[in-house]
Amino acid sequence: MHPVTWSAPEDARGGTHLLVMLHGYGSDESALTPLFPHLPEGITGAALRGPFDVGGRSGWFLLDPMLESDEADVLAAGSSLLSTVSELKQQGNFSGVSLLGFSQGMAMAVTALRLRPEEFTCVVGLSGFVVRSELLAMAEPLARPVPFFWGRDRADWVIHADAVAEAERWLEANTLLTARTYPDMGHRIGTDEMRDVGIFLRAFALSTEKNKAPY
Numbered sequence: 001m002h003p004v005t006w007s008a009p010e011d012a013r014g015g016t017h018l019l020v021m022l023h024g025y026g027s028d029e030s031a032l033t034p035l036f037p038h039l040p041e042g043i044t045g046a047a048l049r050g051p052f053d054v055g056g057r058s059g060w061f062l063l064d065p066m067l068e069s070d071e072a073d074v075l076a077a078g079s080s081l082l083s084t085v086s087e088l089k090q091q092g093n094f095s096g097v098s099l100l101g102f103s104q105g106m107a108m109a110v111t112a113l114r115l116r117p118e119e120f121t122c123v124v125g126l127s128g129f130v131v132r133s134e135l136l137a138m139a140e141p142l143a144r145p146v147p148f149f150w151g152r153d154r155a156d157w158v159i160h161a162d163a164v165a166e167a168e169r170w171l172e173a174n175t176l177l178t179a180r181t182y183p184d185m186g187h188r189i190g191t192d193e194m195r196d197v198g199i200f201l202r203a204f205a206l207s208t209e210k211n212k213a214p215y
Contacts, residue, residue: 001083001084001087002048002049002050002051002080002081002084003029003048003049004029004046004047004048004049004084004088005029005030005033005046005047006044006045006046006047007033007036007039007044007045007046007047008044008045010091010092012044013044013091013092013093013094014092014093015093015094015095016042016043016044016092016094016095017042017043017044017094017095017096017097017098017121017201017205017206018043018044018046018088018089018092018094018096018097018098019039019043019044019045019046019097019098019099019100019201019205020046020048020084020085020088020097020098020099020100021035021045021046021047021048021099021100021101021105022048022050022060022081022099022100022101022102022104022105022106022108022109023047023048023049023050023058023102023103023104023105024059024102024103024104024105024127024128025054025059025060025063025103025104026054026055026057026058026059027057027058027059028049028050028057028058029047029048029049030047031102032045032047032100032102033047035100035189035194038194038195038197038198039198039201040198040201040202040205040206042206043201043205043206044092044094045100046088048081048084050077050104050105050108051077051080052077059104060077060081060104060105060107060108061073061074061076061077061104063104066160067129067159067160067163069131071131071132071133071134071135074107074111074131074133075111075115075133075135075136077108077111078108078111078112078114078115079115081108081111081112082112082115082116082119085097085112085119096121096205097119097120097121098120098121098122098123098124098201098204098205099112099113099120099123099124100123100124100125100126100197101123101124101125101126101128102126102127102128102189103126103127103128103129103158103159103187104128104129105126105128106125106126106127106128106129106130107128107129107130107131109123109124109125109128110123110125110128110130110131110170111131111133111136113142113146114133114136114139114140114142114174115136117142117143117144117146118144120146121146121147121204121205122146122147122148122149122200122201122204122205123146123147123148123149123175124148124149124151124197124200124201125148125149125150125151125167125171126150126151126152126189126193126197127151127152127153127156127158127159127185127187127188127189128152128159128167129159129163129164129166129167130163130166130167130170130171132166140173140174141173141174142174142175145174145175145176146175146176147175147176147178147200147203147204148171148175148176148177148178149178149180149196149197149200150167150171150177150178150179150180151179151180151181151182151193151196151197152164152180152181152182152185153181153182153183153184153185153186153187154181154183155183155184155186156185156186156187157186157187158187159187178200180193180196
């Protein structure tokens with residue numbers, strides 16, 4: 001099981017919605033814990049640490065500067081993540097499960113969604129990308145379009161234009177997409193972005209009306 005940092009003590013998690021939070025490449029779960037105060041009431045955050053060593057920090061799978069990776073490594077990482085999600089669910093009486101991923105964490109969140117689309121209420125992807133997978137594409141588009149929030153800066157120098165275009169194509173074909181851009185944010189998570197993420201989570205993770213527009 002991946003190491004995890006919780007946003008709430010065990011006795012306060014019952015009946016809440018579980019948000020599994022996935023950091024970027026060469027980082028760790030501490031990069032996401034500052035987001036805990038921004039989560040809406042009724043949502044419990046679980047920030048995970050990726051298992052792949054990146055010079056003493058962490059990632060989810062080997063990644064080159066052009067965001068290329070080995071499909072088998074990505075699928076193995078996705079399966080491992082799903083096992084951890086199952087274990088986390090057993091630790092609390094959660095009302096549902098959603099995902100939030102930053103950068104490579106978004107790629108992991110999308111991979112988990114593709115592997116088990118019925119598992120997740122909604123997904124948040126921040127400044128990230130989608131990994132190509134011929135195997136997973138054979139079963140797509142997904143039968144049920146899950147609500148997906150995609151936030152980024154158009155001038156983000158880390159996620160190149162081809163990766164953005166590919167992510168846009170996949171998200172539009174497979175999810176109920178809410179896309180927002182934030183000028184001058186760079187490759188990070190911004191305050192305005194987290195405000196919009198909170199609105200999205202209240203609309204979809206905490207609402208029974210899963211298919212209404214958040215704005």
